[in-house]
Amino acid sequence: MTQLSPESLNQIKRLDLRARMIVRGFLQGLHHSPFHGFSVQFSEHRRYHRGDDPKLIDWLVYAKTDKYYVKRFEAETNLTGYLVMDLSGSMGFKHTQPMTKFEYAICLAASLCYLMTMQQDPVGLITFADRVQANLPARSRRGHFADVLGHLSRMTPAGETDLGGCLTRVATMLRHTSLVMLFSDLLGDPAETLAGLARLRHGGHDVIVFHVLDQAEIDFPFVGAVELEDPETGERFQIDAGGYRDEYLSEVERFREAYREGCGKLQVDYVPLSTEMPFDKALTEYLINRQSRF
Amino acid sequence: MTFLNASLLLGLLAAAIPVVVHLMSRREPRRIVFPATRFVKQRLESSRSRLRIRRWWLLALRILALVALAIALARPTIASSLTPDWIAAGLLAVLGVALLATAGWAGFREQQRGLARVLAAAAALSLIAALLTAGASAARGPEIVPTEDAPAAIAIVLDNSIRTTRLATGDGATELRSDEPDGSRVIDQMREHARWVIGRYPSDSRIAILDRSPRPAAFSLDLAAANRQLDRSEPQALTRPLAERIEAAIRLVRSSDLSRKRVLVISDLTAASFPPSEWENANLAALLDQDPPLRLQILDVGSPPVGNLRLGLPEIADVTPARQTPTAISIRLDAEGFAEPEDAPLPAGSAPAPPTAIVEMRIHATGEAAAGLPVIRDSEIVLPPLLGADRTTVEVGPGATRVLLSVPPLDIGTHHGSIRILGGDELSIDDERFFTLQVRPATSVLVVASDRESAEWIGSALTAPRPPDDPLAEYRIEISEWLPTQREDYRVHDAILLIDPAVPSPATVADLRAYLDEGGKLISLLGPSLGGGTSGEVIPVAAPVGESTGSDDWLDGLVRRWRPAAPGSFFEIDRPNHPAVASLTDIAGGVPWSAFRISQYWQLRPSPPRDTVVIRYAGSDHPALVDRGGNHLLLTTPMPALVGPARGWNELFTASDAWPAFLLIRQMVQSLVDRDQGSHNLLITDLPRIRLDTPDSAEVDINAAIDSSQERSTVGQAARPDPTVGNPTDSELSLQMFPPRGAVAPLRGRDSWVTVGNVDWPGTYWIRGERSLTGFSVNLPPSQTELRRLDPARLDEWIGPERYDLSSDRESLRRTEGSDQPTRALYGWWLLVMSGAFAIEQVIANRFYRGSHSGRATPVRGAK
Structure with missing residues (x-):
């Protein structure tokens, strides 16, 4: 487990190696494959209605019964995944941890990308800060994994964020129902963010929110008088950190609770993470949790 | 309030530390880039004010904790009497702090700002009231005497009376002699206790050791000096009143600027140390009550007597016995602490039964055996040897027993002796008494009487029990019908006794005058021969009133013959201490003078100050016996009045028993004739004034004795009297005194009299001049060695129960040490305040609970 901790993985520079390490370590820790849910299974036949794709007509049934039937499946043949990365300046924060929130998110995204690519599922990449910046369409070919990793490794977090707006825009961009994996610290207006998520859900997308926070953001380990500076807005103010800690912790808790509740209502998977957590543990906990719901 | 360690109040400066830290921590806050500022921003405003309040609270609590610690270490103490005031101040302070806390809490809420201000004002009022109450209590309270490790001013009064030579009661103590240096005397116990007390005080204390000697009260330089002083405090025979010494101790202690003051009296609490005459008039209570009040500590080291025999003063029948005449000495023997015989059988360990005592009389040898003695030989005083003279065995009763001893016939000279009880008891100092007898050469007395019968009668009365012509008699009586015709013939007589004299011629008066001026003595027993056959007739020769023949006339002031109404008057002693009647007044039961009627006498008008009326006639102010100038005694009625015209004047000798x-x-x-020459048997409280034997009357040739002793004496020079004033005929004499204790002391005498100042121990004091050897005996008053215990109720009466503590051992003494001023230490309370302030500070600062916060902040773990 220790070799999959952010500290140890940070020594490996190549992102594909990191992803492989994470996934292998994670697969070794599993007893059952978690991927059955993504496989293609025949479900039923139903009568063809106008507007159905004629490609789906089962001609064999037509030959036997002279009626148009279409095949229905358990899932779509291929689960299209989109890694949606928050590139705002706040993601570049780290306090005492070896990785910034963004680096942690990249590792995690690369791992998931590797997993899906191994499964022949197409994976796309969308990055955003105050607006949607890069858009790598979903492909399932082998070389695409390298493209995604190349993109990820070139990115640096900067600028402000408009999480709600960007999510709405992503929702409009995705034409097929997809698995949207959002990596963000969600430091924006929760109402807008939840509205964006609702918009995605409304488009039929399956959404997983990886809420990445630095351990310092969770613990607020500062003491004495400190001057805090917001990396996105450059705003500064002085506080007595020691005396403020209780307030802060309760605020953070309330903030995460708001997301947990909002996501629960939208049937969005909410995964709170801190940058000190080992990757395999983060992945395993989440995936086991998800599998239990299918 | 008083701080016992006031110097530690400097610790209050530590209160500046939190202020300094507060000011320093305000500078240069650390800048941190932090993305999650939105959580901070949301409550920034409300938190800022709360933070400010909390920071002020933290600052106040930190200051309070340090101040409380400093005050607690300074050991504040208040008088118990002011406890309610301080409680009120404390409650007001707590109320103020509580109101302040409530105000701070209300201040967090916008809508309660008004309430917060009201509460803050109330808190301020409460705190000010607390300060005022505390200030008033501190100003009003008495000065607190610090305890234990603070330096103290202590005066220890040792009641080192002679009774402290007594053996301390303990195992087999009564078998030991007190003069053995075995440390078992009461005085040693007293010293031991005093040393223990001194050792319990810090070395910068001021300590004074007072005892009952007249040494002035002063603080010792240091503890070692105090201990040395203790060693020097020996039992004193001549003591100052204990109450006076305690008063001196209190005054001394009060003069010290140290706030902790103690007066400790170590006494055996015998009744003799506390005579009511001294203690009823002592103003100890007033002294102790002065501000600040002192409390006397009395340590009782005594115990009831367990068996002490005490000799009284020797009562000598005649201190100047005639030559070769035995004398009787009677002495009282008291038993103290023995069981009553009828109490038997006694339980074990109780008082022993009264023993049989052997009383022995010894007399220092004179004559050849004592030639040249006393003398200093080999640095030691060699006294004439003591020879046993009489011894008797007495069954000691529970009360007083009288012992009669007989002094053997003695030669002329001064004889010293002692009476002692053989065998020891618990107090040995009263087992021996001393006496001095003087056997003087016969005194020549000329008795002049018109009838020889009366003269012989008086003569035999003087020389009794020997006949008047006995050479061993005290007096050499010469009887004559006439006064000598030649003035020189007067001088051979030491005294002239005129019985019923006739009216003298002027020449005779002048001769008598001259005789008296040369030191002669005259006794006139006036009678009918002076003339005036009928009562009321003025005598012809003696001066009538206003026509005196001379103020120094020996019959001056005679008025008339006087017949008191039947059945006549009688003598009434006017001056009982006059030597002419002193022994008569000493007679137990008094003299029945009323049985001896006086029916006729000469009325005399005395002219003071020359005349001293010794005896008067009862029922009038007419003098009967007048001492005229010290060398002439005038009796205005005749003696023996047996025959002739004088018969019938009085019944003094005609009554059946004429002993008075x-x-x-x-x-x-x-x-x-001054045969006593001043008493040679003295009490220790007397000031001895001793007449030296004139060279011609002393039969012991001192010069020869010195010459013979010089060859044997190694320190002969020291034993020889001061040669510078060697002539004994000079009015100034140089003498040596050999006291019973201590070194030989030089003495100076004048006109054959010597006054001795330094008599401080009972015993025989030998005084030796070049030609004379005399001395005197000094005894303790028997009351001084009474071991009867004092009833502690008397102390309550004299001092007041609230002004002293009576302890009988060290433990109870230690307990009473702190009780002189009821105080209450606030050390614990201030520590409590400090702990409370520290605990609240910790809670507010969230020091202890950081760990649990971080645990709660890991949501994934919590999701397990």
């Missing part, structure tokens, strides 16, 4: 008149005439002559 017999004694009176003897005493008159004896006092006048």
Whole structure:
């Protein structure tokens, strides 16, 4: 487990190696494959209605019964995944941890990308800060994994964020129902963010929110008088950190609770993470949790 | 309030530390880039004010904790009497702090700002009231005497009376002699206790050791000096009143600027140390009550007597016995602490039964055996040897027993002796008493009487029990019908006794005058021969009133013959201490003078100050016996009045038992010729004034004795009297005194009298001049060695129960040490305040609970 901790993985520079390490370590820790849910299974036949794709007509049934039937499946043949990365300046924060929130998110995204690519599922990449910046369409070919990793490794977090707006825009961009994996610290207006998520859900997308926070953001380990500076807005103010800690912790808790509740209502998977957590543990906990719901 | 360690109040400066930290921590806050500022921003405003309040609280609590610690270490103490005031101040302070806390809490809420201000004002009022109450209590309270490790001013009064030579009661203590240096005397116990007390005080204390000697009260330089002083405090025979010494101790202690003051009296609490006459008039209570009040500590080291025999003063029948005449000495023997015989059988360990005592009388040898003695030989005083003279065995009763001893016939000279009880008891100092007898050469007395019978009668009265012509008699009596015709013939007589004299011629008066001026003594027993056959007739020769023949006339002031109404008057002693009647007044039960009627006498108008009326006639102010100038005694009625015209004047010798008149005439002559020459048997409280034997009367040739002893004496020079004033005929004499204790002391005498100042121990004091050897005996008053215990109720009466503590051992003494001023230490309370302030500070600062916060902040773990 220790070799999959952010500290140890940070020594490996190549992102594909990191992803492989994470996934292998994670697969070794599993007893059952978690991927059955993504496989293609025949479900039923139903009568063809106008507007159905004629490609789906089962001609064999037509030959036997002279009626148009279409095949229905358990899932779509291929689960299209989109890694949606928050590139705002706040993601570049780290306090005492070896990785910034963004680096942690990249590792995690690369791992998931590797997993899906191994499964022949197409994976796309969308990055955003105050607006949607890069858009790598979903492909399932082998070389695409390298493209995604190349993109990820070139990115640096900067600028402000408009999480709600960007999510709405992503929702409009995705034409097929997809698995949207959002990596963000969600430091924006929760109402807008939840509205964006609702918009995605409304488009039929399956959404997983990886809420990445630095351990310092969770613990607020500062003491004495400190001057805090917001990396996105450059705003500064002085506080007595020691005396403020209780307030802060309760605020953070309330903030995460708001997301947990909002996501629960939208049937969005909410995964709170801190940058000190080992990757395999983060992945395993989440995936086991998800599998239990299918 | 008083701080016992006031110097530690400097610790209050530590209160500046939180302020400094507060000011320093305000500078240069650390800048941190932090993305999650939105959580901070949301409550920034409300939190800022709360933070400010909390920071002020933290600052106040930190200051309070340090101040409380500093105050607690300074050990504040208040008088118990002011406890309610301080409680009120404390409650007001707590109320103020509580109101302040509530105000701070209300201040967090916008809508309660008004309430917060009201509460803050109330808190301020409460705190000010607390400060005022505390200030008033501190100003009003008495000065607190610090305890234990603070330096103290202590005066220890040792009641080192002679009774402290007594053996301390303990195992087999009564078998030991007190003069053995075995440390078991009461005085040693007292010293031990005093040392223990001194050792319990810090070395910068001021300590004074007072005892009952007249040494002035002063603080010792240091503890070692105090211990040395203790060693020097030996039992004193001549003591100052204990109450006076305690008063001196209190005054001394009060003069010290140290706030902790103690007066400790170590006493054996015998009744003799606390005579009511001294203690009823002592103003100890007023002294102790002065501000700040002191409390006397009395340590009782005594115990009831367990068996002590005490000799009284020797009562000598005649201190100047005639040559070769035995004398009787009677002495009282008291038993103290023995069980009553009827109490038997006694339980074990109780008082022993009264023993049989052997009383022995010894007399220092004179003559050849004592030639040249006393002398200093080999640095030691060699006294003439003591020879046993009489011894008797007495069954000691529970009360007083009288012992009669007989002094053997003695030669002329001064004889010293002692009476002692053989065998020891618990107090040995009263087992021996001393006496001095003087056997003087016969005194020549000329008795002039018109009838020889009366003269012989008086003569035999004087020389009794020997006949008048006995050479061993005290007096050499010469009887004559006439006064000598030649003035020189007067001088051979030491005294002249005129019985019923006739009116003298002027030449005779002048001769008598001259005789008296040369030191002669005259006794006149006036009678009918002076003339005036009928009562009321003025005598022709003696001066009538206003026509005196001379103020120094020996019959000056005679008025008339006087016949008191039947059945006549009688003597009434006017001056009982006059030597002519002193022994008569000492007689137990008094003299029945009323049985001896006086039916006729000469009225005399005395002219003071020359005349001293010794005896008066009862029922009038007419003098009967007048001492005229110290060398002339005038009795205005005749003696013996047995025959002739004088018969019928009085019944002094005609009554059936004429012993008072017999004694009176003897005493008159004896006092006048001064055979006693001042008493040589003294109490220790007396100031001895001793007449030295004139060289011609002393039969012991001192010069020869010195010459013979010089060859044997290694320190002969020291034993020889001061040669610078060697001539004994000079009015100034140089003498040596050999006291019973201590070194030989030089003495100076004048006109054959010597006054001795330094008599401080009972015993025989030998005084030796070049030609004379005399001395005197000094005894303790028997009351001084009474071991009867004092009833502690008397102390309550004299001092007041609230002004002293009586302890009998060290433990109870230690307990009473702190009780002189009821105080209450606030050390614990201030520590409590400090702990409370520290605990609240910790809670507010969230020091202890950081760990649990971080645990709660990991949501994934919590999701397990």
